[in-house]
Amino acid sequence: MLCAELERLEAEFDDILTALENPNLTEQEMRSLQDACSRLSRTIEDHRKSGHSSNPCFEE
Numbered sequence: 001m002l003c004a005e006l007e008r009l010e011a012e013f014d015d016i017l018t019a020l021e022n023p024n025l026t027e028q029e030m031r032s033l034q035d036a037c038s039r040l041s042r043t044i045e046d047h048r049k050s051g052h053s054s055n056p057c058f059e060e
Helices: 004-020 027-050
Strands: none
Touching: 004 027
8 A cells, every 4th residue: 555645746746747748738838847747756756765754665
């Protein structure tokens, strides 16, 4: 089972990916979403490695 924080982060990541599929995005909106996607990807990875009082996040 995923922890609630990881579930929230991954849902936000999915929302960004969905938003990136919009063909009507401006270049600035596209870059902004891509930057957010990169930051959130790193945040998710950091959380998995040490998001619980410096302990890994375990998926059961």
